[in-house]
Amino acid sequence: xxxxxxxxxxxxxxxxxxxxxxxxxxxAARAAGRDPSGVTLVAVGKVQPVEKLDAALEAGQRVxxxxxxxxxxxxxxxxxxxxxxxxxxxxxxLQTNKVKEAVALFDVIQTVDRPKLAVALAEEMAKQGKHPRxxxxxxxxxEPQKAGILPQxxxxxxxxxxxxxxxxxxxxxxxxxxxEEPALHFALLADLAKRHGLAGISMxxxxxxxxxxxxxxxxxxxxxxxxxxxxxxx
Ligand SMILES: *Cc1c(COP(=O)(O)O)cnc(C)c1O
Numbered sequence: 001x002x003x004x005x006x007x008x009x010x011x012x013x014x015x016x017x018x019x020x021x022x023x024x025x026x027x028a029a030r031a032a033g034r035d036p037s038g039v040t041l042v043a044v045g046k047v048q049p050v051e052k053l054d055a056a057l058e059a060g061q062r063v064x065x066x067x068x069x070x071x072x073x074x075x076x077x078x079x080x081x082x083x084x085x086x087x088x089x090x091x092x093x094l095q096t097n098k099v100k101e102a103v104a105l106f107d108v109i110q111t112v113d114r115p116k117l118a119v120a121l122a123e124e125m126a127k128q129g130k131h132p133r134x135x136x137x138x139x140x141x142x143e144p145q146k147a148g149i150l151p152q153x154x155x156x157x158x159x160x161x162x163x164x165x166x167x168x169x170x171x172x173x174x175x176x177x178x179x180e181e182p183a184l185h186f187a188l189l190a191d192l193a194k195r196h197g198l199a200g201i202s203m204x205x206x207x208x209x210x211x212x213x214x215x216x217x218x219x220x221x222x223x224x225x226x227x228x229x230x231x232x233x234x
Contacts, residue, residue, distance in 0.1 A: 011055035017226045018043070018059050021209070025220065028213035039213055042089050042202075044223030047230040050075055056226065057083050065110075065221050067092025069101050076105065091173070091202075091221055093147050096120045103128050110135040110173045110202050110219075113147040115160065122167040133170045135202055136161070138192060140185040141177035148174070154192050171200020171218065182208040186215035 018041075026036035042065040045053045053064070053075060062085050066072035072088060080086050089108040096117060102109060103124045109132050112118055125131050136157060139148030149157045154172070161167045172193045176185035186203050193201045193216075204212025206225035213220065224230070 010052060011058065013228070014052055014055040014226060015059035017228075018056060018061055021222055021225050024210055025213055028210040032214045032216075034213070034216075038218060040219045042091070042219050042221045043226050044091065044205075044221050045075075045227055046071060046092075046223065048223075048227045052227045053079065057086075061226075063087045063089065065089040065091040065223075069094070069098045069105065073101060073105055089219075089221075099124045100128075103130055103132060106132050108133045108135070108170075111137045111147065112161075112167070112169070113137040113139075113149060115157070115165070118157075118161055118165040118167045122165050125167075131168075133200075134161075134167060135171045135173045135200055136169055138172050138174045138189055140174045140188050141180060143177055146175070146177075151188060151192060155196060158196050158198075169198065171198045171202060173202035173219075175205075176203075176208075183211050183215060186212050186217070190216040 022041060025039050025041060029036040029039055040063055042063050043056050043061050044065040046067050057079065064086065076086065076088055087107045088105065089110055090102055090106045091110050094102055094111055094117060099120045112134050137148040138154055139146050139150055142150055158169055161169050172189055174185055174189045176182040189203050190201055200219065201217050202219040202221065203217045204220035206222050209220040209222055
C-alpha cells in the first residue's frame with residue numbers, strides 16, 4: 001500500500017466521521033425545531049477508494065450519492081448484493097445517452113435540469129417499469145456555466161413535468177455558487193419547494209450542511225466531511 005493509513009484506521013475514522021456528521025445534523029435540526037429524522041444524510045463517495053464506501057456501509061450508512069453513472073455502475077451493483085437496502089442518488093449531470101443506465105441503477109435522480117432530459121427519463125421509466133424519484137436541479141445563482149432551471153422558470157418547468165412530460169417530481173436540489181453566502185440560496189430553494197408543494201429539498205454539502213438543515217433541507221449531500229479529501233486518481 002502506498003497509503004500510510006491501514007484499512008482499519010480508515011474504517012474507524014469513517015465511522016467516527018459519520019457519527020459526528022449525524023450528530024451535527026441532529027443538533028442543527030433540533031435547534032431549528034425540526035425532527036432530525038426529517039433529514040437524510042446522503043454520503044458522497046465519488047472518487048474515493050471503495051474500501052471507504054465499505055467502511056461507511058459497515059458503520060450503518062445506506063444512502064449514497066454519486067455524480068457519474070459509470071463510476072456508480074462500477075461500485076454499487078456488487079455492494080447491493082451484500083447490502084440490498086442501499087439507496088443510491090445521482091447528484092451529477094446526466095446525459096440523455098446514459099438515461100437507460102441511470103434509470104436502471106439509481107433510486108433517486110436529483111439532477112433533472114432540462115426538458116429533453118425530463119422527456120427521456122419519463123420514456124425510459126415507462127419502458128423499464130422502474131420509477132426513480134426525481135428532483136429538479138435549480139440554478140439558484142443564475143450562473144451561466146452551471147446546469148439547472150432558473151428560479152423564475154421553476155414553476156413553468158414543474159407544470160410541464162406534470163402535464164406534458166409525465167415525470168412526477170418529488171423535490172428540488174441546488175448547488176449554490178462557491179463564492180456566495182449559501183444561506184440565501186438555501187432560503188430561496190426552500191421557498192420555491194414550499195410554493196410548489198414539493199416535499200424534498202436537497203441542499204448542503206460538507207462546508208454548509210448545518211446551515212442547510214436550519215433552512216429546511218430534507219437531504220444533505222456530504223462527501224469530504226465523511227470520507228476525507230478526494231485524491232486525484234493515480
Ligand atoms: C461532490 C458533491 C457533493 C459533496 O461535496 P463535499 O464538499 O465533499 O461534501 C455534494 N453535492 C454534489 C452535487 C457534489 O458533486
